[in-house]
Amino acid sequence: MIVADHISKHFNGIEAVSDVSFRVGAGETMVLLGTSGCGKTTTLKMLNRLIEATSGSIEILGRRISEEKPEILRRSIGYVSQNNGLFPHYTVSENIAVVPKLLGWAANDIQEHTERLLEQLKLPENFRQKYPSELSGGQQQRVAIARALIADPPVLLLDEPFGALDPVTRASVRKDFAELPALKQKTMVLVTHDVQEALEMGDHICLMDKGRIVQSGASADLLFKPANDFVRSFFDQQRFLLELKIISLRSIFNVLPNSKATYQYYLTTEQNLWDALEILSVRHLNEVIIRNEKGESRSLAMADIQRAYHQAKQQG
Amino acid sequence: MDEQQSLWAFMTQQSGKLWSQTVAHIGLTCISLLIAIAVGLPLGIWIARRKKAAWLVLGVAGILQTIPSIALLGFMIPLLGIGALPAITALFLYALLPIIRNTYTGITNVDPAITESARGMGMTPWQILASVELPLAMPVILAGIRTATVINVGVATLAAYIAAGGLGEFIFGGIALNNTQMILAGAIPAALLAVVLDFLLSLVQKTGLRKMRKVSVILPVLLLLLSSFYLIPYTKGNLLAGFTPEFMGREDGYLGLKTKYGLDMQTVVISDAVMYKAAFEKKLDVISGYSTDGRLKAFDLITLDDDQSIFPPYYAAPVVRTAVLNQYPELQPVLEKLTGHINDSVMTELNYRVDYLKQAPERVAHDFLVSKKLFQTPHSGNKGRIRLGSKIFAEQYILIQMYKELIEGNTDLAVDTKTGLGGTKICFDALTNGEIDMYPEYTGTGLLAILKADRATLQSLGGDREKVYNYVKQEFLNRYKLQWLRPIGFNNAYALMMRRAQAQSLNIHSITDLKNHATNGNHRH
Numbered sequence: 001m002i003v004a005d006h007i008s009k010h011f012n013g014i015e016a017v018s019d020v021s022f023r024v025g026a027g028e029t030m031v032l033l034g035t036s037g038c039g040k041t042t043t044l045k046m047l048n049r050l051i052e053a054t055s056g057s058i059e060i061l062g063r064r065i066s067e068e069k070p071e072i073l074r075r076s077i078g079y080v081s082q083n084n085g086l087f088p089h090y091t092v093s094e095n096i097a098v099v100p101k102l103l104g105w106a107a108n109d110i111q112e113h114t115e116r117l118l119e120q121l122k123l124p125e126n127f128r129q130k131y132p133s134e135l136s137g138g139q140q141q142r143v144a145i146a147r148a149l150i151a152d153p154p155v156l157l158l159d160e161p162f163g164a165l166d167p168v169t170r171a172s173v174r175k176d177f178a179e180l181p182a183l184k185q186k187t188m189v190l191v192t193h194d195v196q197e198a199l200e201m202g203d204h205i206c207l208m209d210k211g212r213i214v215q216s217g218a219s220a221d222l223l224f225k226p227a228n229d230f231v232r233s234f235f236d237q238q239r240f241l242l243e244l245k246i247i248s249l250r251s252i253f254n255v256l257p258n259s260k261a262t263y264q265y266y267l268t269t270e271q272n273l274w275d276a277l278e279i280l281s282v283r284h285l286n287e288v289i290i291r292n293e294k295g296e297s298r299s300l301a302m303a304d305i306q307r308a309y310h311q312a313k314q315q316g
Numbered sequence: 317m318d319e320q321q322s323l324w325a326f327m328t329q330q331s332g333k334l335w336s337q338t339v340a341h342i343g344l345t346c347i348s349l350l351i352a353i354a355v356g357l358p359l360g361i362w363i364a365r366r367k368k369a370a371w372l373v374l375g376v377a378g379i380l381q382t383i384p385s386i387a388l389l390g391f392m393i394p395l396l397g398i399g400a401l402p403a404i405t406a407l408f409l410y411a412l413l414p415i416i417r418n419t420y421t422g423i424t425n426v427d428p429a430i431t432e433s434a435r436g437m438g439m440t441p442w443q444i445l446a447s448v449e450l451p452l453a454m455p456v457i458l459a460g461i462r463t464a465t466v467i468n469v470g471v472a473t474l475a476a477y478i479a480a481g482g483l484g485e486f487i488f489g490g491i492a493l494n495n496t497q498m499i500l501a502g503a504i505p506a507a508l509l510a511v512v513l514d515f516l517l518s519l520v521q522k523t524g525l526r527k528m529r530k531v532s533v534i535l536p537v538l539l540l541l542l543s544s545f546y547l548i549p550y551t552k553g554n555l556l557a558g559f560t561p562e563f564m565g566r567e568d569g570y571l572g573l574k575t576k577y578g579l580d581m582q583t584v585v586i587s588d589a590v591m592y593k594a595a596f597e598k599k600l601d602v603i604s605g606y607s608t609d610g611r612l613k614a615f616d617l618i619t620l621d622d623d624q625s626i627f628p629p630y631y632a633a634p635v636v637r638t639a640v641l642n643q644y645p646e647l648q649p650v651l652e653k654l655t656g657h658i659n660d661s662v663m664t665e666l667n668y669r670v671d672y673l674k675q676a677p678e679r680v681a682h683d684f685l686v687s688k689k690l691f692q693t694p695h696s697g698n699k700g701r702i703r704l705g706s707k708i709f710a711e712q713y714i715l716i717q718m719y720k721e722l723i724e725g726n727t728d729l730a731v732d733t734k735t736g737l738g739g740t741k742i743c744f745d746a747l748t749n750g751e752i753d754m755y756p757e758y759t760g761t762g763l764l765a766i767l768k769a770d771r772a773t774l775q776s777l778g779g780d781r782e783k784v785y786n787y788v789k790q791e792f793l794n795r796y797k798l799q800w801l802r803p804i805g806f807n808n809a810y811a812l813m814m815r816r817a818q819a820q821s822l823n824i825h826s827i828t829d830l831k832n833h834a835t836n837g838n839h840r841h
C-alpha cells in the first residue's frame with residue numbers, strides 16, 4: 001500500500017509537483033496520467049526517493065520512506081524508468097541479476113528466476129548472453145521489466161514502460177506484461193500519457209496538470225463525471241471509444257434478454273461495449289451472444305448498446 | 317647501410333648502458349604514471365561530482381601542462397634537488413591533466429538514465445561508481461592514460477638533465493658530441509617504447525566494455541611491476557659525480573678519466589644548467605665543468621689539477637665560412653681584435669657577471685669593449701649582413717655580442733645574431749649549411765667532437781696548444797672550407813670541480829688524489 005500525503009517538489013523555486021495526495025491499495029494499480037511535463041515522473045520518483053520531496057510525506061507498506069535508507073528502500077521497489085536504463089556493459093542476465101545480487105541471492109536462485117521470467121516475457125533462452133545494444137527496443141523493454149520484477153518486490157513503479165515503442169510492439173509487450181503471474185498481487189503505480197493504456201491497466205487514475213492532480217478516481221468517473229473542462233477536453237479526442245470501452249458487458253448482463261440462439265460468435269462478460277460494437281459491425285450481425293462465468297448466455301443487439309451507452313452518460 | 321651497421325655496433329657495444337637507460341626510462345615513465353593515476357583518477361571522479369571545482373582543477377592542471385618541460389624540471393631543482401624525485405614529480409605533473417580531464421569527461425558522459433536506474437535499483441554510490449560509472453568511463457580514461465604515457469616517454473628523455481637517467485643520456489650526449497649513432501641509440505628505443513606502450517594500452521582499450529572491470533585491476537598491477545624496474549642509482553656515503561651527457565661520452569672526458577686515471581666512482585648524468593648549483597647544494601660532490609665558468613666563482617668551487625693531461629686545450633676562436641671572408645676581407649682583422657684581451661680569469665669574471673649577477677650579456681660585453689677602448693659607434697651597416705651564431709651558454713652570448721659591436725663599429729656590415737643554437741652539432745651544422753656565417757668554437761671541441769680525431773692523431777698532438785690549433789685549422793679548411801681565425805686567448809677546457817671546503821677537508825687537489833680517494837672509499841665496503 002502506498003499513501004502520498006500532500007507531497008510537493010520545487011526545483012529551484014519552480015513547482016514541478018504541488019500538493020499531491022493519493023492512496024494506492026494493496027494489489028491495486030494506480031495510473032498517473034497527464035500531458036508531457038505535468039509532473040508524472042517527478043511524482044513517481046519521489047516514491048522511491050530518486051527525488052526527495054520538498055514537503056509532504058509518503059508511506060509505503062505502512063512505513064514512512066523518509067525514515068528508511070534510500071538504497072534499502074529501493075531494493076524492495078521494482079522500478080522501470082522512462083528510458084529503459086539497462087547497463088550497456090552487462091549482458092541481459094547480468095542486468096537482470098543486479099538486484100538479486102544486491103540482496104545476496106545464491107547464483108543458482110538467480111539463474112532459476114531469470115530463466116522463468118525470460119520465458120514468461122517471451123525472450124528466447126539464448127538472449128541471456130546478449131548485450132542490450134544487440135536487442136530491439138521492445139526486447140530491451142522486456143528485459144527492463146524482468147529486471148524490475150526479478151526480486152519479486154511488493155511494489156512496482158513504472159514510468160511509461162511501453163512509451164518508446166511502436167503501437168503494435170507496445171500492445172504485445174503490454175499484453176505479455178499484463179499476463180505475468182507475478183503481477184497479480186503487486187501494488188503498482190504506472191505513469192503514462194496514453195489514455196487507453198491508462199483505462200486498460202488502471203484500477204484508479206490520477207489525472208495531472210501543471211503539477212497538480214486535477215481529478216482522481218475510477219476511469220468511469222473521469223469520463224462521465226469530469227471535474228472540470230480540462231478533464232473533459234483531455235478525453236475528448238477519443239471520448240466515444242473510451243466510453244464504450246469502460247462499460248463492461250458484465251455491468252449490463254443482467255438487463256439483457258436471455259438468448260436462445262446458438263451463434264458461432266460470442267463474447268464474455270470481461271469484454272466491453274466497444275468489443276461488442278466491433279463484432280456487430282465487422283461481422284454484419286444483428287445480435288451477439290454474451291456468456292458469463294456460470295455459462296449463462298444473453299443476447300446483445302445494437303439497440304442494447306445504444307441504450308446502455310445513453311444510460312451511462314445520463315448517470316454521469 | 318654503413319650507418320646502420322655502425323649504429324648496431326654502437327648499440328651492442330653499449331648494450332649495458334642502453335639496457336640500464338631503457339630500464340630507467342620505463343621506470344620513470346611508469347612510476348610517474350602510476351602516481352598520476354592514483355591522484356588524477358580520484359580527482360577526476362571528485363570533480364565529476366562537484367562541477368564547481370572542475371574548472372579550477374582542470375585549469376590548474378592545464379596551466380601545469382603549458383609549462384615547457386625543461387622549465388618545469390628547472391623549477392623542480394630548487395624545491396627537490398636533482399635525481400629521481402624531481403624528475404618523477406615533473407613527469408607526474410605532466411601526466412595529470414590528460415588523466416584528470418578524461419576521467420572527468422568519461423564519468424560526466426555516462427548516460428544519466430543509466431546511473432539513475434542503478435540508483436533506482438538500490439545500488440549505493442560506491443557500487444554505482446565501481447560497477448557502472450568507472451567501467452563505462454574506462455575507454456575514455458584509458459585514452460587519457462595513453463596520452464599521458466606517450467607524453468611521459470617523451471618528457472622522460474629530459475630527466476637526463478637532472479641526473480635521473482633514462483634514454484635522454486644517449487640522446488643529449490649524442491647531440492652534444494655530434495654523434496648520430498649515440499642520438500639514435502637513445503632516440504630509437506625511446507620512440508619504440510612510446511609506440512609499444514601505446515600499443516599495449518590500445519589493446520587494453522579494445523578489450524571491450526565487458527572486460528573493463530578486469531582492466532581496472534590489471535593495469536595498476538602492471539604499472540607497479542614496470543615501476544619496480546627503476547632502481548634509484550644512489551649509494552650513500554661515497555662521493556657522487558655528476559657529468560654532462562657530453563662529458564660522459566668523450567674520450568677527453570669520462571672515458572679518459574676511466575682509462576687514463578682509472579677513476580671509478582658513482583656517476584650520474586646531469587645537465588650543465590643545474591650541475592654547479594647541485595654541487596654547491598651538496599647533491600653532487602664532483603662535477604665536470606668548464607674552467608672559465610662564472611659559476612665556479614659564484615658557488616666557490618675549485619678545479620682539480622689535470623695531472624695526467626687528459627683534457628686537451630680548448631682555446632676559443634672564431635670559425636668563419638671562407639666564402640664570407642673572401643667577400644668581406646675587412647672582416648678578419650675585426651674578428652681578431654679580441655685576441656690578447658681575455659685570459660681565463662677575465663673570462664670567468666665576465667661569465668660570473670652574466671651567470672650569477674644576472675647582468676645582460678649585451679651589457680657585460682659592451683662594458684668590456686668600452687673599458688678596453690675597443691668600442692666604436694656603429695657605422696651605417698648597409699654593405700651587407702653577417703649572421704653570427706652561438707651555443708647556448710653565457711660565454712658564447714658575451715663573445716657574440718662583442719663581435720657584433722666590433723663588426724658594426726669597424727665595418728659597414730650589419731649583424732644578425734642567432735644565439736642559443738644548442739650544442740656543437742647544431743652550431744656546426746648551421747655554419748656548414750650556410751645558415752650562419754660564424755660562431756666561436758673551441759679547439760678541443762673541433763678536434764674531438766667535429767673532426768673526431770683518431771687515437772694516433774691525438775697521441776701525436778698531445779695536449780699541445782699550438783699543435784692542436786694548427787691541426788684543427790688545417791683540417792677545417794680542407795674538409796669544410798671553414799676558417800679558424802686567431803684564438804682569443806683563454807682556455808675554456810674541461811675540468812673536474814669540487815666544493816672548495818670538501819676538497820680541502822679531503823685533501824684532494826688533483827684528479828689523481830680524487831681517484832685514490834674514490835678507490836679507497838670503495839674498498840672500505
Ligand SMILES: Nc1ncnc2c1ncn2[C@@H]1O[C@H](COP(=O)(O)OP(=O)(O)OP(=O)(O)O)[C@@H](O)[C@H]1O
Nearest residue numbers: 011016034035036037038039040041042043082193
Ligand atoms: N531535475 C529537474 N530540475 C528542474 N526542473 C525539473 C527537473 N526534473 C523535472 N523538472 C521539471 O518539472 C516538470 C515536471 O517534469 P516531469 O519529468 O515530472 O514531467 P512528466 O510529466 O514526467 O513529463 P513527460 O511525460 O514528458 O515525461 C517539468 O516542467 C520539468 O521541466
Ligand SMILES: [Mg+2]
Nearest residue numbers: 040041042082
Ligand atoms: Mg516523465
